[in-house]
Amino acid sequence: MDLTGYESFAQQASNLYRVEKHPSISNRATLYFFEAAHPYDLAFTSSERRQRFCELAMLLRRNSVMWCPSLIPENETDAVVQVNGTTIDRPNGKVMKVKGDVQFNVAKMPYEVIDLWYGCFSLDNKPLPRSQTALQSFMPKAAHEVYVLGITNVPSNYMGTTEISDYFVSYLGPSLFFVLTSTAAAPQDRKKDVNNVFIVICRRSFIVRMSHLEAMDINSVRKDGLSSNDFSAVGCTLRINEASLGFVLVNATTAPVEASVRAAAVRGIMSNFPFGDTSLDIGVRFDYFIVSGALGFGEDFSTNDMLVKQMKAGNLMSDMKEENAPSNISSRSNPMRIFYMSRPRICRLDVKSYQSSRALEGPNVYANIDVFCQRPFLATFGQQVPRVRLFFKDLVIAGARIPQINQPEVHLSSEWIDCSPAIAPLQKDADMYSLTKAGCPTLCPTISNTDYLRLQHVDFTIYGTLPTTTDKKKIVIASGTLPLKNVATLGENVEFSFPLYYRGCNVGSMQGEVSTFYNESIATDLEAAGLPAQAANMHIVDCFENQMLLGGSWQPANEGKASALPWSKMTELSTPATKDSFTLPEGGNWRWGSEWKAEKRPDDSEGWGYGLVVRNAVEKKRKEHVFRRRRWVRAMHAPSATALHEFIKKENTPADN
Numbered sequence: 148m149d150l151t152g153y154e155s156f157a158q159q160a161s162n163l164y165r166v167e168k169h170p171s172i173s174n175r176a177t178l179y180f181f182e183a184a185h186p187y188d189l190a191f192t193s194s195e196r197r198q199r200f201c202e203l204a205m206l207l208r209r210n211s212v213m214w215c216p217s218l219i220p221e222n223e224t225d226a227v228v229q230v231n232g233t234t235i236d237r238p239n240g241k242v243m244k245v246k247g248d249v250q251f252n253v254a255k256m257p258y259e260v261i262d263l264w265y266g267c268f269s270l271d272n273k274p275l276p277r278s279q280t281a282l283q284s285f286m287p288k289a290a291h292e293v294y295v296l297g298i299t300n301v302p303s304n305y306m307g308t309t310e311i312s313d314y315f316v317s318y319l320g321p322s323l324f325f326v327l328t329s330t331a332a333a334p335q336d337r338k339k340d341v342n343n344v345f346i347v348i349c350r351r352s353f354i355v356r357m358s359h360l361e362a363m364d365i366n367s368v369r370k371d372g373l374s375s376n377d378f379s380a381v382g383c384t385l386r387i388n389e390a391s392l393g394f395v396l397v398n399a400t401t402a403p404v405e406a407s408v409r410a411a412a413v414r415g416i417m418s419n420f421p422f423g424d425t426s427l428d429i430g431v432r433f434d435y436f437i438v439s440g441a442l443g444f445g446e447d448f449s450t451n452d453m454l455v456k457q458m459k460a461g462n463l464m465s466d467m468k469e470e471n472a473p474s475n476i477s478s479r480s481n482p483m484r485i486f487y488m489s490r491p492r493i494c495r496l497d498v499k500s501y502q503s504s505r506a507l508e509g510p511n512v513y514a515n516i517d518v519f520c521q522r523p524f525l526a527t528f529g530q531q532v533p534r535v536r537l538f539f540k541d542l543v544i545a546g547a548r549i550p551q552i553n554q555p556e557v558h559l560s561s562e563w564i565d566c567s568p569a570i571a572p573l574q575k576d577a578d579m580y581s582l583t584k585a586g587c588p589t590l591c592p593t594i595s596n597t598d599y600l601r602l603q604h605v606d607f608t609i610y611g612t613l614p615t616t617t618d619k620k621k622i623v624i625a626s627g628t629l630p631l632k633n634v635a636t637l638g639e640n641v642e643f644s645f646p647l648y649y650r651g652c653n654v655g656s657m658q659g660e661v662s663t664f665y666n667e668s669i670a671t672d673l674e675a676a677g678l679p680a681q682a683a684n685m686h687i688v689d690c691f692e693n694q695m696l697l698g699g700s701w702q703p704a705n706e707g708k709a710s711a712l713p714w715s716k717m718t719e720l721s722t723p724a725t726k727d728s729f730t731l732p733e734g735g736n737w738r739w740g741s742e743w744k745a746e747k748r749p750d751d752s753e754g755w756g757y758g759l760v761v762r763n764a765v766e767k768k769r770k771e772h773v774f775r776r777r778r779w780v781r782a783m784h785a786p787s788a789t790a791l792h793e794f795i796k797k798e799n800t801p802a803d804n
Contacts, residue, residue, distance in 0.1 A: 158183055160207040167358045168201060171424040171560075173567040176201055193671045194565040198593040202527050206251045208355040212259065214522035216598060217530035219255040226253050230528065257602055258495075258519040261387050264290070266513030267297035267396050267439050267483055273508075274302065275311065279318045285504035285513060289320055293357075294348040297381060297396035297439065300509075301342040307335040312346050325351050330362045330381055343381035343398050356520075359386040361422050377402045378412045380440070384422040384433065390494070390520035393422060393433035397440035401481050406453045409444060410463040414650040426558065426568075427606055428626035430465065430648030434494045435518060438464060439485040441510055447484070448477040454484075461548075465653040466646070470501040476512055479503065483512040492630040493602050495519040521602060526594045533795050535600070536666035537590040537635065538788055539659055542582040544573065544609060544625075546647060546655015552611030552624055555580050560606045565591040566670050566680050573609070580609070589683055591669055597637060600663075605629045607657055609647070625649045627657050635663045638792060664788045665795035675746040676782045684785040685740050686794065689778055690724040691715050692745075693761050696773045704761060709774060711761040717778075720761060731783060732794055740784035745777050754778065
């Protein structure tokens with residue numbers, strides 16, 4: 148239903164299998180249903196409302212497990228929760244009656260460890276093995292939860308068909324496994340000299356954990372000294388629970404080109420994939436990023452390993468790792484290799500084995516991996532905590548490899564940030580770019596639980612125009628990510644530093660300071676009070692005006708007939724709350740930041756919601772309605788973020804403490 152209580156569409160909740168938040172538009176989401184003709188794209192009035200909706204939608208998926216430590220009994224690691232429908236308290240203060248019940252699973256631990264198999268091999272333009280027994284030492288049957296398989300040099304007769312994906316799911320067991328995506332099955336708009344394929348297969352019980360699936364191949368790189376078939380690639384991305392994973396499989400020949408040219412070609416291939424939030428550099432776009440294939444640098448695994456030298460020089464795949472290779476990998480000529488990275492401090496990837504199979508004729512490599520995937524957090528039914536905001540100051544961007552740019556600005560973004568991205572202009576300061584405290588944006592999380600926040604991150608992207616070009620469109624100059632673990636400490640100022648990347652290479656760093664303070668204002672409340680969404684140090688107070696229809700005219704409600712006072716709190720209709728009952732805190736230089744304003748509704752410019760009882764007066768006006776109510780808001784302006792933090796902390800501290 149929409150904000151006015153009207154039904155937008157209807158689907159069986161039991162058919163919901165995927166809930167996707169848009170990676171770059173913070174108020175968009177998409178729902179996928181079995182047996183539905185198409186997915187449903189939804190737009191919300193705020194990021195926070197999207198978050199609440201997605202939490203409830205995820206509860207409806209089969210076999211879903213949410214992270215909510217406050218609902219777990221002592222000495223237990225998980226629990227089953229049953230919720231009986233009575234009313235919904237909406238974010239805008241309106242209440243709606245509901246019927247029914249739902250049962251869902253919650254866990255105490257934030258991560259689910261997923262057993263993932265990743266492998267790649269070359270068909271060398273030959274048919275698939277006639278006997279599937281050749282796969283057993285390469286791709287263990289039914290031993291893992293998710294299989295991601297890359298294949299290079301695929302014969303053209305397999306392209307545009309499901310033959311390859313059918314082959315592998317038949318090998319694994321079609322009753323247990325399901326093909327999520329296959330680039331081979333996609334329509335082929337033209338014949339290519341080199342065909343590469345990605346296939347993603349998962350256990351059927353894992354379908355609800357998978358989302359944001361994208362896969363495609365990239366045209367050959369065009370560079371001086373390279374032929375059209377020297378470099379090609381295929382890539383895919385997906386999410387398991389809340390963790391994003393990106394995969395790139397590079398297919399490079401051993402053509403004699405300089406190592407720097409080869410590195411530039413691989414950088415270009417990696418950066419050309421339009422997956423996820425493309426406002427971020429490929430080096431920071433995913434929680435887990437895997438690059439694999441035969442890269443063709445030469446002298447692999449020797450003391451003169453040219454690929455490793457390029458990585459150490461900062462020309463390719465900065466900060467990526469490779470496990471120690473056994474002899475069946477290191478002894479091959481132009482071997483396939485696997486490199487990986489994970490977001491520091493908040494993500495973990497354990498490679499249990501790194502091997503190659505001698506049973507397959509062509510080059511191949513595979514890894515068995517434990518991926519720690521964060522579960523979706525359930526704030527709606529969890530412990531309610533005061534809202535917080537993150538305040539940044541003294542941001543400094545430095546690095547000899549960051550070019551001179553015009554109109555520089557920084558974007559701060561993440562899915563959990565209300566009104567993401569926050570944008571601020573940078574100023575040139577000698578060989579650096581900086582942002583003073585006055586210009587730094589503040590971030591308002593959609594979830595303020597400290598257990599949740601410490602496992603999140605903030606993405607920073609530097610934009611600007613290059614003075615050497617006539618194109619005035621701003622482009623991505625560099626990106627970096629700030630993990631909040633050990634940084635988002637309530638009531639404290641914490642210094643930080645993290646690397647910046649361009650095309651996966653380390654080009655500089657960003658330093659600064661962040662403070663995490665209580666601050667209960669959200670963008671929709673500030674806008675309702677007539678203030679900008681980013682207004683600082685504001686505390687919103689509200690009350691509700693209740694009326695009933697008497698003799699054809701609207702009159703103030705009375706407790707005898709309406710079970711509500713003329714002015715009350717949101718849910719406590721018999722508790723008086725008038726405009727005059729709110730006063731500024733004593734001490735300090737508090738002042739009113741706005742006048743009283745009625746919060747407007749999409750269907751009523753005066754903010755009235757109507758109903759048959761006051762508590763459920765949330766609908767658009769109809770003839771039979773006899774009650775109405777609206778919310779009034781006003782902002783108090785604190786002298787500082789610290790003062791507001793202490794005020795809210797005191798308000799939420801029990802009196803006996």
